[in-house]
Amino acid sequence: MKISKEIKTGIIAVAAIAMLIAGINFLKGNSFFGGDEKYYAYFPNSGQLAVASSVTLNGVIVGKVLDVEYVPENNPAKKVRVVFSIQNKDVKIPVGSIVEIGSLDLFNKGLLLSVSSDLSKGYYKPGATLQGRLAVDMMAQVKSYADPISQKVQAMMSSIDEIVTSLSSFWDTTATSEIEESLRQVKIAIQRIGGVAEEVELLVVDERVKFSRIMNNVESITQNLKKSNEEVASIIGNTKKITDDMVTADFKGVISNASETLKTFNNVLGSAQKGEGTLGKLLSDDKLYNELVQTNKDMQELVDDIHMHPERYIHFSVFGTKTKGVPLTPEEEQKLRLVLDSTVIIK
16 A cells, blocks of 8 residues: 555654654653643742753752743742752652752752651642742852952952052151161161271281290190109109008097097096086085085185174284283284185185
């Protein structure tokens, strides 16, 4: 059976129309043969989102944007409605999920699907409206970073301008003359340093001569010491002999005798402290001390009485009268006068 050209032409035309419709649907974001699930979301603005942009979930494309339209009768805060499809039949959107308009890369915008982890509320059905929001795009982030830097740069430029103005006002003829004066002072200081260096050089030359003389004197002293080496050796020998004699001396016997003497003296002191012996009795017996004091007192009273009333004890006869009292010889009288004179001195 032959197919006529008209039938072939009709078949080709139908196929072309079908392919055209499928292509148009595909360009709109639908699957090639259609039948995708549609969802809606509202935003304050489109964020430069275009039709046929991708819908991604965790970085994987799962759908396409079907329509972006302005809806003035909707909520004034969200007047842009976005219709998108989910082409992957395995993707289920839990209730509470959010869809964002954000950057897919440096150049393209798309929808970013953030599914909720709470599955207790179930899933959105096709035709449901999801909560939409605008993600911060890259340009907004760059602007947020760039604005503070720009402000700081402007403030820095203002400070630099003030510094340049201050330098300009300072850099006048007065400042130039002050700098020239400073340079002149520096030159004078360098000249003075040069003069000091010359004086130091002259001083070094003079001291070099003196140092040479000192070294000559030191050399002569060392020669004299060399000549006196034998005498020094003999002195050292004598010193060694003296030290040997001191080493051989009986220091041990001397120390032993001194130790024995100190031991005996300690024994004597110990006996005296205990009241033993004559020295101990003199140190510890108060009776002897009291008797001596009383005897001295009685004797002193006797001497005072003799001085005041000598006629009671001594009688002298001038004309051969009878002698009263105790007769004394001239020797005894002389001794008594000496006792009296010594007692007066003691008193």
